[in-house]
Amino acid sequence: MTADNVLMMATTTSTDNTGLLDDLAPHFTQATGVELKWTSVGTGKALKMGENCDVDVLLVHAPSAEKTYVEKGFGVNRREIMYNDFVIIGPESDPAGIKGKKVVDALDAVRAKGAVFVSRGDNSGTHKKELSLWKATGAAVPEKETWYVQTGQGMLASINIAAERNGYSMTDRGTYIKYADTMSGNPPLKVLVEQDNILLNQYSVLSINPERCTKAKFDLATTFSDWLAGTEAQGLIRDFKLLGKPLFVPNAIK
Amino acid sequence: MTVSQPIYRIENLVHRYNSDPVLAVDRLDIEPASIMGLVGPNGSGKSTLLKLMAFIFRPTQGRILFDGKSALPFDSSVRFLVTLLTQDPYLMKRTVFKNIAYGLKVRGNRENWTRPVHDALAMVGLDPDIFAHRQWDQLSGGEAQRVALAARLVLKPRVLLLDEPTASVDAASSELIRAASLRARSEWGTTLVIASHDREWLYDVCDEVIHLFKGTPTGAGRSNMVFGPWVPEENGLYSKLIGDGIRFTVSAPPNADATAFIDPAVIRILNSGEASTAENITFVDGTVIRIASEKQSGNLFADVRAGSLTLVVRVDESHLAAMTLHRGWPVTLAYRPDSIRWL
Amino acid sequence: MTVSQPIYRIENLVHRYNSDPVLAVDRLDIEPASIMGLVGPNGSGKSTLLKLMAFIFRPTQGRILFDGKSALPFDSSVRFLVTLLTQDPYLMKRTVFKNIAYGLKVRGNRENWTRPVHDALAMVGLDPDIFAHRQWDQLSGGEAQRVALAARLVLKPRVLLLDEPTASVDAASSELIRAASLRARSEWGTTLVIASHDREWLYDVCDEVIHLFKGTPTGAGRSNMVFGPWVPEENGLYSKLIGDGIRFTVSAPPNADATAFIDPAVIRILNSGEASTAENITFVDGTVIRIASEKQSGNLFADVRAGSLTLVVRVDESHLAAMTLHRGWPVTLAYRPDSIRWL
């Protein structure tokens, strides 16, 4: 395979860590003859690498950041591919009593109780989502409260910290499923809030603007984007299961 | 009431490096306030013996009693009493002053060290103003050697072990070192053991000189050792080639590699060519290297080089008048092969 | 056609460590295949001069012509021709064999080194079977010194500089070293420069001996130097205290710190107490340290210790018959204060 036939992608850790990309990549290569290489990094870093023309295509989940990105002319052809959802987890004892509540009410309860809440605090797509939830409660983000723990780490590390601290956290479902699995089916933290529309997590693919980055392989990026939105890939995404549980819902517009 | 006990008593001492034994001393006593010399060829074990006596490492076998008590390295019974000037004048990477003061510091001495350090420097003939603040590596060979000695003298030790203190030291300084050694004994009652290849100097300083040979003391006083192998001659005698056509003849040795011992008194010294034809006498030609009188006995000795050998010969006063003995003078040595003892 | 040119020509040489000048040689020529000696008190600059002659570092000022050409450290014109035995018998952390073979290796010599290395060891009196495979740190002081010398002899150099080759070496070995030096000159035409404090040995080996004093050559042959400060006496003379109540008297010096030069020939040696009352003559008591004949002239010299001084005195043959000169003999020295020269 020549270097011309290699597509370089930057993506967020969630797509890689769940194993979705390992599942999709061979099918993509088979269908198109293009090799897919990816580096999985934080959303911010992924966007930055695109901005620096180091990759050809991005697969990320930070809709508002993506929109600005396109507006600034760094990326083109933003295309929504799929979504999964976030959940709020916490100790089984549920000290703030949030189980089954709506997101906004649950966070208010946490704040009122001053219960430990672990935030990633790393500007990732997930972190941005969490901040938007706090904003939705109408009060300021509890930036400097002692019960508000900012880890600056990945999702799994943050869940672990929440477990060690007996606190709450917001996580994507995929990571939680893996976490629960490593705890041999009896995780100290349980899903307490879910199925709220506000918790949906949209993934999109963006091509790097070939006018800014002349060396970016725009053709291949388009091929990839089209393929992802195509029936084969959308089917693969629907059928992808992590530890027997479906994770992503394909929602590409043809 | 008590008889004076030796300050050192060495019993059945054996020391090995790796597996080769290099020192084997059955018994050796050293009296307090005596000055003992150690001579012997290179590798005869002088430095090893001195290091053992300084309790720097343990002997492989046997023991060393200090003041009647068995002692080991770091024992407080010897630590501050015995000090050794090692053969290599090694200094710490500090100034001369700090090198000399180190021993005082180690002794927890909190006083002002300037005085004793300057005195010690003066004792070895170095001007404190010039040398005290030199760095360790800004000295000539002899200066370094003398600083190392000053670092020992400053301690006023009970036992001072000196390993070749005059090597690489100039004539004036070696006299100073002699004086300092004698002064240490008389002022502080120090016992000294000194190893040196400068026999003149050593016989001058010491009360007694012990010979080491292959790690074994072979007696005190001057004596000659000649090593084999020996080759038989036609007349029943044996000999060894000691130079171009020069042979050293001996009586039948116990084995071909035996070591011959020749008492300096059994050799007569004749003017060159004076060889008579008396029977049973053997002659060997040589050159006088030096003449010296032994401090204790007043006896005169001549060192005579014959081929590659250097023999010590006792000189009768009567001889002296008859001949001009001095370095470089050619002589003939006469001795009876059967007067030789075997080791 | 051409007049033999000196192998070394030193011109206006000055060397400083930090800022103190320690060596200042205006002019010095050394003839090929000569053996030159260097004597001088500790710190007089012998080792510095030898290192400069070995092109180990550059002089602060002046230049050293080798074979008529100015040379600098690492110059290929000198690199393989000159070798120095340093005062510290430093060995590399390798076996004795590899230490000695190093110079051969550096010369790109690809042959079998066993032969030359073993020969070199034999030249310094060490048995190759015992020593060749010893590690560098498994040697006695004298053995190490001799290995270091063997590492130089193996090179058969054109110039061999020896810095105290006999320090810490036994008597037999120092004779071996003497023989090896002479053999190097006669077999390979080697030029030797040797610094040593063992004057007897040095005078025996060398064609000529140069005296260094505070970095300056003060002439060849034997001579006496006595340093100030001088204190005026009542009779217009000056003196210096050289021991308990012993004074060394001189004529008026140019300044209080001047250095006095006394020719060994102007001092007469008398039996102790023989002092006459002749005018203008000064006496000083001493002890004979050694007697030796100068190789070149055949003259006899006595080293006499008077207080802290050691004076060299020329001895007339006529004297010798009349007295018993040997180490330890008490004598009186007689000289005229006005026969003293000043530096």
Place this chain on the structure above:
Amino acid sequence: MDFILAGFIEAIRLLFSGDDQTWSAVGATLKASSGSMAASLTIGVPLGFALGYFQFPAKRQLRLLVDTALALPTVFIGLVVYAFISNRGPLGEMGLLFTLTGIAIGQTILALPVVIALSATAVESMDRHLRALLISLGASRRQLLFSSLWEVRYGVLAAGLTAYGRVMTEVGISMMVGGNIKWHTRTITTAIALETGKGMFSTGIALGLVLIAIAFGVNVCLSFLRKK
């Protein structure tokens, strides 16, 4: 490229405008690294001395072990320490997880092989005559240790500085054991990792420069040890 320049400017701003977050991270870095350096020098230098000085049967094997331990990955150390001090681990009771003390423990493990291996090497380079000199001047065992170390002080200093560099710049342990918790266990290096992950490259550069400035300060303070 431009983010490097931007990083320089930001570094100056961070240091001089008294940015709270930066100073908190500086504090955390200094506390954890001082703790681990104190511990690793106190334990490591004597061990290194013993390893370099004495001859004993398993010496070479031990040396091999220490040299291998130079290649202990920080995340590995982080994981092992985490396993012990996590609430489910044997030392969970002590509450060391997510504390600077926990980080310091991990960093001590990281620094120890460096300190031991390099001080052993320094001691091995010691002149073989030193021992005889010191004992002959009356040194006790303790004085022998200290004076020997003083003779090879440049080597020991280099051991300390190398270990310090390693401790100051490690991320794996601080991340895993400390948790990179803002205001508490966020050190400069975990902050750099975070900012870089966010794509804030210039802030990453700026924090890197802050770290280097600290190291420079420490080196200037120690450079008096170098003067002859």
Place this chain on the structure above:
Amino acid sequence: MDFILAGFIEAIRLLFSGDDQTWSAVGATLKASSGSMAASLTIGVPLGFALGYFQFPAKRQLRLLVDTALALPTVFIGLVVYAFISNRGPLGEMGLLFTLTGIAIGQTILALPVVIALSATAVESMDRHLRALLISLGASRRQLLFSSLWEVRYGVLAAGLTAYGRVMTEVGISMMVGGNIKWHTRTITTAIALETGKGMFSTGIALGLVLIAIAFGVNVCLSFLRKK
């Protein structure tokens, strides 16, 4: 705790069952680290020799600089190298981003201060008589360099091993410059970081053990240099 034990078992499985991904990471680690070690020793040892051997005006300042550079954080080096070799950087044309060569360049920068500082220290510990000895035996400048280094070989070896440990275990540069791309630039350390990030602690431990096993192998190979 249990994941440590699990890690041990997995490490054995990974090594002996011929797990492709592991061997690919082993290969990447060995390639990058060999490259960077070769480069840093070739450049660093002579520079270290010069720094330790010669006396020159700015010596102390230079030394201070090198010592400070011991505390260069890996992510910082990663960022700087990235800035240069990124497609928009000055060396973007060379296509070094996301390659093992790029990683090796960054690791060389990481290893250089260690090699320079420690070999300078080793050379400083050299006996001052060595120079005179070597020149007097006829050594050329080059032979003086090599023979001097051979005399302090344990010190230079320690410099190399310490630098090797640093290079083998670094994550920041490999991550930033290499991109942790599976089958290409995923080294053992970035794999550990990835697995740990996924919560696969036992795999992290296992990979850590694999790395240590490699280091052990390298040390065993080099230990012949230690025999007297």
